[in-house]
Amino acid sequence: MRKRFLVGLGAVAAVTVGVLTLSSRASDAQQPAATGPAALTPSDSSSYKGPKQPIFFRHDIHAGQLKMECQYCHYSVAVSSEPGIPSMQTCMGCHLAVAGKDSTNRAEIQKLKDAWNEGKPVEWVRIHNVARHVHFPHQRHIKAMGPNACANCHGNVARMPQVFQVQNVNNMGWCINCHLERNVTRDCTACHY
Numbered sequence: 062m063r064k065r066f067l068v069g070l071g072a073v074a075a076v077t078v079g080v081l082t083l084s085s086r087a088s089d090a091q092q093p094a095a096t097g098p099a100a101l102t103p104s105d106s107s108s109y110k111g112p113k114q115p116i117f118f119r120h121d122i123h124a125g126q127l128k129m130e131c132q133y134c135h136y137s138v139a140v141s142s143e144p145g146i147p148s149m150q151t152c153m154g155c156h157l158a159v160a161g162k163d164s165t166n167r168a169e170i171q172k173l174k175d176a177w178n179e180g181k182p183v184e185w186v187r188i189h190n191v192a193r194h195v196h197f198p199h200q201r202h203i204k205a206m207g208p209n210a211c212a213n214c215h216g217n218v219a220r221m222p223q224v225f226q227v228q229n230v231n232n233m234g235w236c237i238n239c240h241l242e243r244n245v246t247r248d249c250t251a252c253h254y
């Protein structure tokens with residue numbers, strides 16, 4: 062395990078581009094063709110890694126095909142410890158107008174509109190979680206590693222039809238290895254209080 066982390070992190074230090082390639086390859090098993098997001102239905106989601114969500118919201122369409130910035134939706138990632146899951150307002154800015162081009166997309170977008178009309182926020186299933194005794198400040202990482210650092214820890218989300226955990230983030234060895242590699246504090250009280 063330790064060796065694998067170190068090998069991975071060696072690659073991070075060597076070429077960031079290499080890591081992006083690696084992480085996209087690591088998740089290729091569930092990728093649609095490189096020509097663009099495939100037509101998928103929510104029933105396909107059970108064959109993908111990661112939890113099934115109440116709406117089949119696709120990062121490979123929004124962040125991939127449409128090239129939306131991560132921070133358009135996860136707007137607090139650079140300023141707070143929590144990146145934030147977007148409010149329905151953020152979605153409806155487009156989806157009051159965008160209804161979807163095929164019946165699958167229309168049906169999923171309709172679920173969003175129904176939730177909006179009923180005033181019930183969508184209950185997204187949380188995927189990444191560190192233990193309660195651990196403090197993880199996103200903003201410090203984004204500040205030091207840049208706005209495109211997400212892939213270091215989350216893999217190539219822009220190609221995922223359904224988000225899954227590429228790294229087990231609730232793992233002290235993983236945190237410590239990168240902190241060692243980048244000469245960042247390993248003081249217990251930085252992460253635990």
Ligand code: HEC
Nearest residue numbers: 123124129130131134185186187188189211215218219224
């Ligand atoms: C159009 C809005 C939107 C954009 C753009 C977007 N996301 Fe998301 N993201 C969401 C929503 C909604 C969820 C919750 C549902 C899900 O997990 O798919 C989410 C979930 C996630 C999660 C899982 C959170 C958890 O529960 O642990 C990660 C990681 C993530 N996004 C990273 C990214 C990255 C990296 C980018 C840019 C490449 C990005 N997102 C772009 C809306 C967006």
Ligand code: HEC
Nearest residue numbers: 117118119122147151152155159161162163166169170173
């Ligand atoms: C900047 C505009 C924009 C924003 C913001 C946006 N979308 Fe979309 N969304 C689109 C477009 C364009 C499509 C493609 C529609 C098509 O061609 O069928 C789409 C497709 C979809 C689809 C069908 C494809 C899929 O992903 O399964 C769903 C569901 C969806 N959006 C949900 C959401 C949710 C939930 C949010 C907020 C977290 C959101 N969208 C935010 C523009 C947007």
Ligand code: HEC
Nearest residue numbers: 131135138143144145146189190191197202210211214230
């Ligand atoms: C150094 C590793 C690292 C980087 C870089 C990173 N994340 Fe995370 N991310 C994590 C960890 C660890 C968690 C779990 C945090 C927790 O449970 O408090 C997480 C959780 C999340 C969540 C779910 C938390 C929530 O509020 O629901 C989202 C969304 C997310 N990250 C998006 C992003 C985006 C977008 C970027 C890039 C702008 C990014 N992350 C960069 C490690 C990272």
Ligand code: HEC
Nearest residue numbers: 196197201202205213230235236239240243245246251252
């Ligand atoms: C991919 C590399 C990487 C990973 C993985 C990583 N970190 Fe970091 N961490 C950094 C960098 C770079 C900084 C920024 C140091 C700075 O601000 O100069 C940092 C800073 C921090 C800080 C602020 C330290 C201070 O000086 O106060 C905390 C707390 C922290 N990380 C916790 C974590 C935890 C908890 C995890 C695992 C869940 C983790 N980190 C995983 C690279 C990483």
Ligand code: HEC
Nearest residue numbers: 191192195230231232233236237240246247248249251252
């Ligand atoms: C860079 C962040 C970071 C630093 C520094 C750090 N830890 Fe941790 N620690 C974590 C994370 C993440 C977990 C959660 C993983 C888990 O619970 O198994 C954890 C878990 C633990 C646990 C609980 C293990 C369990 O089985 O529940 C103990 C005890 C612990 N750390 C002690 C320490 C001590 C002592 C130090 C200083 C020598 C330290 N940690 C430094 C991130 C860190």
